[in-house]
Structure formats: structure tokens, C-alpha cells
Amino acid sequence: MISDTVGTPPSRPISPAEFRAFQACRPDHERWELVNGEPRMIVTTIIHNIITGRLVALLSSALMEQDPTRLACQHPGVELGVGGNDCPEPDMAVFDADYAPGQQFTNRCYLLAEIVSDSDEQTVPGTSERWIEVKRRLYRAHAPCEAVVVIQEDRIDVLVDVKTATGWQSERLTASDQLIILPRFGLRCSVADLYRNTPLMPRWGTGNRP
Incomplete structure (x- = not known):
């Protein structure tokens, strides 16, 4: 039994298979991740x-x-086929365009992206890694x-x-006029x-109004 009620998440560590069963019971608008079984x-x-929307539009x-x-x-x-008891959900991904009707998951992603939330900065239970570090890895x-x-x-x-052919290369961009260039994705x-x-x-003209 995954939860006592539909509205209550499990109170114990669960497996990825149990997590998917739990997700299937949740409302469509909710998004969940499995973080070290939690x-x-x-x-x-x-x-x-x-x-997220801008990145999807640019890549599309x-x-x-x-x-x-x-x-x-x-x-x-x-x-992802990796991660053990971790099941992250990326903010956006690039995958094959020939997906099937009714398909919920893809197991072949060519680009994965995260916009870092407060929860991503939290330490994963039982580790010293932040969740965003685990997801990136x-x-x-x-x-x-x-x-x-x-x-x-x-x-x-x-x-x-x-x-690349020799491994992963990383670049950090912190200026608004710097370019993001991903030739494989155009x-x-x-x-x-x-x-x-x-x-x-x-x-222009909106300032920082609430």
C-alpha cells in the first residue's frame, strides 16, 4: 500500500516502482520527484x-x-535508467519526436534542463549532496x-x-550578453x-512592481 489516503504521500522510503504507482494516484497538475526514496x-x-517556457520556445x-x-x-x-532510488523530473527535455499516443515517459533524452528551485538546493537525505547536484550528475x-x-x-x-568525444565540458555564463551555443540542437x-x-x-517601464 503506497499511502493511507490518496492525499497522503508515503511516510517510508519507497522504490521507483512504488513511486510511479503513487504518482498515478495523484492529480494531473501535480509534479513529484523521488529523492533517495522520499x-x-x-x-x-x-x-x-x-x-522554462522561454527555453522550450527557443529550442523548439x-x-x-x-x-x-x-x-x-x-x-x-x-x-533515466540510472539513479537507484532517485527519480528526478526535469523542467524540460529534448527527445525523439515520434512518441506514441498515450505515452507518459521517455527513456531517451538528448538534452535535460533544470531551473533551480529552493527545493533543489536542499541536501538529499543521507548524503552531503544538494538535490540539484544529484540531478545534474x-x-x-x-x-x-x-x-x-x-x-x-x-x-x-x-x-x-x-x-564531447573526450568527455563532458562545462561553461558557466553570468553576463546577459554571453551566448548559449549548442550546435547539435541548432x-x-x-x-x-x-x-x-x-x-x-x-x-521596459515595468520596474519591479509586485
Whole structure:
């Protein structure tokens, strides 16, 4: 039995299979991750969702030109095939465009991205790693993955990991005019393109009004 009631998450560590059964009982609008056997609900901010949407739009446009066999999707269900009792849910991913009707999960992602939430900064129970560090490590361990993007929502800071023939190479971008270039995905945009219309780069004349 996964929970005493539909509204109550399990009070004990559970397996990935039990976690998927628990997810299936939850309302469609909820997002959950399994963190070292502990179900954790994902709560996001407006800026988080704006940045995610912008990245999906930029990649969708780029992929239409570069490789229409792939698509960008916000909040996909993924089965990474790594991680033991960790089941992260990326904020967005690039995967094959030929998915099946009714398909909920993909097990082949080429790009995985996270916009860092407060919960991502929490230490994983029983470890010294932050959850965002675990997620980044698992994404890089996912064999088909070619790129990982980690975006901070409280400051201009984008970490880009790209898989090369000799291993992973990382670049941190902290200026709005720096370029994010991912040739395999046809993406060439500025850091500003991700943060536009957020409190970090508000529309002209709006200031920081609540």
C-alpha cells in the first residue's frame, strides 16, 4: 500500500516502482520527484515557469530547422535508467519526436534542463549532496544525453554541460550578453533571451512592481 489516503504521500522510503504507482494516484497538475526514496512535491515560481517556457520556445524553433526528428517539451516524464532510488523530473527535455499516443515517459533524452528551485538546493537525505547536484550528475550519466543546462532563477547564471568525444565540458555564463551555443540542437541565443520579462530583466517601464 503506497499511502493511507490518496492525499497522503508515503511516510517510508519507497522504490521507483512504488513511486510511479503513487504518482498515478495523484492529480494531473501535480509534479513529484523521488529523492533517495522520499517522494517530494515540486513547487515552482512564476519566474521559474517563464524561464522554462522561454527555453522550450527557443529550442523548439531551433530544432525545427536543425533536426525536426527531435522536439523540446516542458515537464516531461523521464525514465533515466540510472539513479537507484532517485527519480528526478526535469523542467524540460529534448527527445525523439515520434512518441506514441498515450505515452507518459521517455527513456531517451538528448538534452535535460533544470531551473533551480529552493527545493533543489536542499541536501538529499543521507548524503552531503544538494538535490540539484544529484540531478545534474544523473542527467550526465544518462547515456543518450548530449547536453545539460542548469539555470538559476534568482540571478543571471547559466551552467551548460556539453558531451564531447573526450568527455563532458562545462561553461558557466553570468553576463546577459554571453551566448548559449549548442550546435547539435541548432541553438544560438543570448543569456538575456532566457531571462527576458523576468524581474532580473523586466520589460521596459515595468520596474519591479509586485
